[in-house]
Amino acid sequence: MHQTLYIIYIMKLRTLFFSLLLMLQGTMLWAQDAFHLGMAGYTFVKFDIDKTLAFMKKIDVHYLCIKDFHLPIDANAEQIAQFKEKLAAHDVIGYAVGPIYMKDVEAVDKAFAYAQRVGVDLIVGVPGVWGDKGPRYDVLDRVEQKVKETGIRYAIHLHGPDMPLYPDATSIWNDVKDRDPRLGICLDIGHDLRAGSDPIKDLKRYGKRVFDIHLKDVTEGTKAGHAIELGRGAIDFPKFVKMLRKVGYKGSLSLEYEKDMTDPFIGIAESVGYFKSIQQNTH
Amino acid sequence: MHQTLYIIYIMKLRTLFFSLLLMLQGTMLWAQDAFHLGMAGYTFVKFDIDKTLAFMKKIDVHYLCIKDFHLPIDANAEQIAQFKEKLAAHDVIGYAVGPIYMKDVEAVDKAFAYAQRVGVDLIVGVPGVWGDKGPRYDVLDRVEQKVKETGIRYAIHLHGPDMPLYPDATSIWNDVKDRDPRLGICLDIGHDLRAGSDPIKDLKRYGKRVFDIHLKDVTEGTKAGHAIELGRGAIDFPKFVKMLRKVGYKGSLSLEYEKDMTDPFIGIAESVGYFKSIQQNTH
Numbered sequence: 001m002h003q004t005l006y007i008i009y010i011m012k013l014r015t016l017f018f019s020l021l022l023m024l025q026g027t028m029l030w031a032q033d034a035f036h037l038g039m040a041g042y043t044f045v046k047f048d049i050d051k052t053l054a055f056m057k058k059i060d061v062h063y064l065c066i067k068d069f070h071l072p073i074d075a076n077a078e079q080i081a082q083f084k085e086k087l088a089a090h091d092v093i094g095y096a097v098g099p100i101y102m103k104d105v106e107a108v109d110k111a112f113a114y115a116q117r118v119g120v121d122l123i124v125g126v127p128g129v130w131g132d133k134g135p136r137y138d139v140l141d142r143v144e145q146k147v148k149e150t151g152i153r154y155a156i157h158l159h160g161p162d163m164p165l166y167p168d169a170t171s172i173w174n175d176v177k178d179r180d181p182r183l184g185i186c187l188d189i190g191h192d193l194r195a196g197s198d199p200i201k202d203l204k205r206y207g208k209r210v211f212d213i214h215l216k217d218v219t220e221g222t223k224a225g226h227a228i229e230l231g232r233g234a235i236d237f238p239k240f241v242k243m244l245r246k247v248g249y250k251g252s253l254s255l256e257y258e259k260d261m262t263d264p265f266i267g268i269a270e271s272v273g274y275f276k277s278i279q280q281n282t283h
Numbered sequence: 284m285h286q287t288l289y290i291i292y293i294m295k296l297r298t299l300f301f302s303l304l305l306m307l308q309g310t311m312l313w314a315q316d317a318f319h320l321g322m323a324g325y326t327f328v329k330f331d332i333d334k335t336l337a338f339m340k341k342i343d344v345h346y347l348c349i350k351d352f353h354l355p356i357d358a359n360a361e362q363i364a365q366f367k368e369k370l371a372a373h374d375v376i377g378y379a380v381g382p383i384y385m386k387d388v389e390a391v392d393k394a395f396a397y398a399q400r401v402g403v404d405l406i407v408g409v410p411g412v413w414g415d416k417g418p419r420y421d422v423l424d425r426v427e428q429k430v431k432e433t434g435i436r437y438a439i440h441l442h443g444p445d446m447p448l449y450p451d452a453t454s455i456w457n458d459v460k461d462r463d464p465r466l467g468i469c470l471d472i473g474h475d476l477r478a479g480s481d482p483i484k485d486l487k488r489y490g491k492r493v494f495d496i497h498l499k500d501v502t503e504g505t506k507a508g509h510a511i512e513l514g515r516g517a518i519d520f521p522k523f524v525k526m527l528r529k530v531g532y533k534g535s536l537s538l539e540y541e542k543d544m545t546d547p548f549i550g551i552a553e554s555v556g557y558f559k560s561i562q563q564n565t566h
Contacts, residue, residue, distance in 0.1 A: 058549050060515070231560055232343070238564050266341050269549045273556030277514055278564065281521050 032283060035249045037275060038063030038095065040214055040256035041070055043264060049083070053090040055265060059272045063252045065124060065212070066094045073100070073114045080117055095252050096212060098124030099157040099186070105142040112146040122153045122251075124186045124212050132165045135175060144179050153182040155211040160191030161223040168195035169202035169210075176209060184209035188256070189235060190216035194225045200236070200243050207247030214256040215275065227258040230271035237278045315566060318532045320558060321346030321378065323497055323539035324353055326547060332366070336373040338548060342555045346535045348407060348495070349377045356383070356397045363400055378535050379495060381407030382440040382469070388425040395429040405436045405534075407469045407495050415448045418458060427462050436465040438494040443474030444506040451478040452485035452493075459492060467492035471539065472518060473499035477508045483519070483526050490530030497539040498558065510541040513554035520561045 039061055044052040049070045056064065064087065071083050071094075087094050097120055100111045108127075115123050127139035143154050156172045159165060166172050169185055169192050176183040187210045189199035203210060217233035218225040230237065244253075253275070257268045322344055327335040332353045339347065347370065354366050354377075370377050380403055383394045391410075398406050410422035426437050439455045442448060449455050452468055452475050459466040470493045472482035486493060500516035501508040513520065527536075536558070540551045 055549070059553060229556070231556065231563065237560075265549060266338070266552045269552035270342060270556035270559075273512070273514065273553035273558075274560040275556075276553075277520075277557040277560035280514065281561065281564065 033245070033279060035244055036063055036252055037061055037215075037272065037279070038065065038252035038254040039268075040065050040254040041067030042099070043255060043257045043261075043268065045069060046262055049086060053086060053092055055268075056092055057090050059269055061255075061272060062091050062093060063095045063254065064092050065096045065098060065252070065254050066118065066120075067098070068100065071097075071118070073110055075114070075117070077117060084118075094118065094120065096120050096122035096124055096155075098155075100125045101129045102127055102139050102143070103129045103136070104139060108139055108142040108146055112150055112152060115152050116150060121151070122155060122211055124155050124157050126157050126159075126165065128165045130163065130165075132163070134164055135166065140175065144183060147180050147182045151182070153184065153211050155184050155186035157186040157214075158188050158191055158195070160188070160194040161196070162191075168192050168197040169199070169206055170197060173206050173209065181209070184211040186210075186212040186214060188214035188216070189240065190214070190218040190225075190227065190233075190256075193221040193234060194218055194223060196221065200240050203240070203243050203247060203249070207249065210247075210249065210251070212251050213249070213253045215253045215271075216256050216258070217271070229259065229267045229274070230255075231274040237275065238282050241278050241282050316528070316562060318527055319346055319535055320344055320498075320555065320562070321348065321535035321537040322551075323348050323537040324350030325382070326538060326540045326544075326551065328352060329545055332369060336369060336375055338551075339375055340373050342552055344538075344555060345374050345376060346378045346537065347375050348379045348381060348535070348537050349401065349403075350381070351383065354380075354401070356393055358397070358400070360400060367401075377401065377403065379403050379405035379407055379438075381438075383408045384412045385410055385422050385426070386412045386419070387422060391422055391425040391429055395433055395435060398435050399433060404434070405438060405494055407438050407440050409440050409442075409448065411448045413446065413448075415446070417447055418449065423458065423462075427466060430463050430465045434465070436467065436494050438467050438469035440469040440497075441471050441474055441478070443471070443477040444479070445474075451475050451480040452482070452489055453480060456489050456492065464492070467494040469493075469495040469497060471497035471499070472523065473497070473501040473508075473510065473516075473539075476504040476517060477501055477506060479504065483523050486523070486526050486530060486532070490532065493530075493532065493534070495534055496532070496536045498536045498554075499539050499541070500554070512542065512550045512557070513538075514557040520558065521565050524561050524565050 097115050097118055102108050102125055128136045147154050158168055161167055169187055172185045185206055192199040192202055217228050217230045217235050219228050219233050221234055257264050259267050380398050380401055385391050385408055411419045430437050439449055441451055441455055444450055452470055455468045468489055475482040475485055500511050500513045500518050502511050502516050504517055540547050542550050
């Protein structure tokens with residue numbers, strides 16, 4: 001009898017040991033990368049937050065950059081609390097807000113107040129509006145002032161060759177390099193490539209000022225290049241992921257999927273599978 | 284004027300040259316692997332062939348193992364012609380039929396006649412029916428006879444620990460190794476693992492007799508293991524793909540996705556993205 005109990009005891013110890021080992025392995029796999037996959041809220045411009053979150057649960061992605069069509073810029077404390085409860089119920093962290101276009105200093109103040117109420121430390125923004133021939137520097141000056149005041153970082157979004165307002169990472173770098181170090185870049189790797197730049201080299205060059213990344217693939221590195229599922233286009237993702245590790249990137253890689261915005265789910269899922277595989281298998 | 288024409292001519296030549304180069308590159312990328320991704324028709328048991336093909340186009344997968352619920356075993360020449368036209372319109376090749384359960388010799392004859400009418404050189408089959416305690420050897424004998432008669436290969440499907448009728452690759456190998464070399468295995472890597480076997484070692488051991496593969500991932504290598512998106516489970520896909528190359532596998536890797544059969548599309552797309560990434564990035 002005692003011997004039987006002893007054997008059961010040993011077996012339980014062994015089970016415990018292997019469970020611990022599995023847990024450790026799991027933790028190590030995830031712990032290896034300081035960055036994480038996320039979704040750019042803009043991807044879901046045609047869908048409400050419930051559909052968005054249900055889908056994110058399905059594809060096992062847990063970081064969202066919050067767009068104003070899901071949570072309005074003038075949302076009050078109660079609306080924000082309800083919104084964040086929904087996110088939490090789906091294991092999703094709203095890690096930033098934006099992109100927010102800022103036409104004047106009032107818009108800057110509103111955006112920073114919004115970010116404070118939401119409780120994020122990062123705004124993805126543009127000091128200007130669609131159609132501008134270049135940045136609005138009075139707006140950018142106010143952004144810098146608010147960054148210093150609030151401690152919230154500000155990542156300027158780049159748009160590729162479609163508009164002259166920050167087409168690539170270098171154009172942003174030139175405008176932030178001599179400003180507060182909490183002003184930086186949201187590196188849209190697809191648009192950067194379409195603008196004729198090399199997003200992997202830009203990540204290396206401007207690494208410390210890259211606060212957010214829009215993950216996407218495009219068919220070619222010209223203005224004619226258009227959005228496509230990750231892995232089907234021109235970007236070398238293994239090389240890109242290795243560079244993320246090299247520069248010690250710690251932020252989100254938020255998929256902004258613009259191929260088929262009225263029915264993007266299949267393409268997003270393929271892209272997520274593609275990226276997770278690269279992340280797992282390039283160590 | 285002549286000089287301008289000359290420059291245009293040179294530019295066109297350059298364009299032609301780069302187009303040819305791109306085509307070559309594309310061909311080489313695909314030509315590197317003799318195997319190809321496909322879909323096991325069973326994945327779409329809840330959907331008709333139109334929905335199936337529209338989805339396959341979206342995920343850019345071009346090989347289908349035809350199941351009887353999409354094309355009945357007694358389909359006549361006209362029905363088969365219409366079915367194959369549909370496939371061709373979606374750039375899909377029906378590379379095999381099955382899995383087909385065969386309860387007796389008549390069922391064997393029917394299945395081979397069906398495969399001949401469809402024009403495929405491979406049947407995925409089972410010499411027996413669900414609930415059997417083991418293979419029906421009179422059926423298997425007739426299969427071998429028909430293989431010799433028609434030249435059509437026969438890959439026996441394995442089922443894991445859920446049924447004693449061919450739980451793993453070894454149980455099939457033992458029954459085919461001394462028979463006609465056109466009798467072989469449809470290696471279901473998930474069920475093989477769940478049966479306590481190692482599908483990668485089995486691929487190495489039985490490589491020449493593996494005619495078809497059911498691609499899937501499972502949560503663990505026990506009977507309790509269940510289907511999950513590729514890359515989220517227990518199978519080491521980079522190692523598996525390297526072994527496919529090592530043994531010179533030339534067939535299809537057909538995704539049999541059984542996690543959520545009433546709404547499998549998101550999970551399939553994630554799995555396809557995951558697998559394409561492995562295939563691209565393990566050379």
